[in-house]
Amino acid sequence: MEDSAVVIVGAGSGIGYHTAARFGKEGFHVILTARNKERLETLSSRLKKSGVNTSYVVMDASSEPVVKQFADTLKEQGTAVEAVLFNAVGGTPDVPSELSTAVVMQDLQVSIGGMLHVFQHLRPLFTEKAAFIVTGGAFALEPYAPFASLSLNKAAQRNLTRSLHKEMKEKGIFVGTVTIAGMVKEGTFFSPENIAETIYKFYKERPGYETVYEETTAE
Secondary structure: OOEEEEEEEOOOOOHHHHHHHHHHHOOOEEEEEEOOHHHHHHHHHHHHHOOOOEEEEEOOOOOHHHHHHHHHHHHHHOEEEEEEEEOOOOOOOEOOOOOOHHHHHHHHHHHHHHHHHHHHHHHHHEEEEEEEEEEEEHHHOOOOOOEHHHHHHHHHHHHHHHHHHHHHHHHOOEEEEEEEOOOOOOOOOOOHHHHHHHHHHHHHHOOOOEEEEOHHHOO
16 A cells, blocks of 8 residues: 555634644544534545645544445555544533433444544554554543433443554554543643644553543643
């Protein structure tokens, strides 16, 4: 395969954009994916203006046929995947006593179904030492009742990441999660730029299946 790419699943203007910019700075071709075409066009244009080799694909990760088509297209183009940032999650706001099972299952189809679809269909395209990184959150460690679905979805992603890490580490594929223990906000310790730098460092150093990004880790 001629081209080595970094795929951002669930690309937005925060962590997704800044992670794309960080990997792009190292010369990677960055492929943005999300469901919103207008947002992808805007992000892609911004990245190109800053010199990043980027493209985008409208993709709903919860739909396996759509993810498979994306993977098939990359294969036809001769694109190898060096890293994936899975930044998609379902999390309809509500307290657990009011949540419907239908809503919970719909959210899990994004968070867990999407994660499995992307990993399984892109895996044949992974480079020898590829990385699959999941954006985690503090709700995986301590649930918050008004966001019960998001809490359980983040916990489920963390659990699945751990399982994949155990399975894949002997095969040279790194699977891990960066757990963000705070509110993402520009101009703070939890700025998207800082988190993107942590994600890139995690990709390079691969210290274990998880790193918790919290203020006590600041030097």
